[in-house]
Amino acid sequence: MAKARAIVRITGAVQGVGFRNFTVRKARPLGLSGYVQNLLDGSVRAEIEGERDQIEKLLEILKTEGPGQIEHIEVIWSDYLDEFTGFGIQM
Numbered sequence: 001m002a003k004a005r006a007i008v009r010i011t012g013a014v015q016g017v018g019f020r021n022f023t024v025r026k027a028r029p030l031g032l033s034g035y036v037q038n039l040l041d042g043s044v045r046a047e048i049e050g051e052r053d054q055i056e057k058l059l060e061i062l063k064t065e066g067p068g069q070i071e072h073i074e075v076i077w078s079d080y081l082d083e084f085t086g087f088g089i090q091m
Helices: 018-028 051-066
Strands: 005-013 034-039 046-050 069-078 087-089
Touching: 005 051, 018 034, 018 051, 018 087, 034 051, 046 051, 051 069
Parallel strands: 034 087
Antiparallel strands: 005 046, 005 069, 034 046
16 A cells, blocks of 8 residues: 555635544544644645545545535645654644
8 A cells, every 4th residue: 555645725614613623533543644723714734644545535534424514625645754643633
């Protein structure tokens, strides 16, 4: 399996609905590391590392099961850097 890094920006009604906590709860069992955070413009940003197929699985879970209403998910793929330990919320 190929490891990768995804920098993700999620727009829509995704703040104040438990989106970050949901993301953490779904990312950890998939063996992913990184963080999720609210941005001042009302969007959510995540940096995620792990197996690419597991990252894609997380993104699909966020789209189909996540709280709030997602308008758009932008993903920038890059090389795996092994930068994170665990997955959490960044303020």
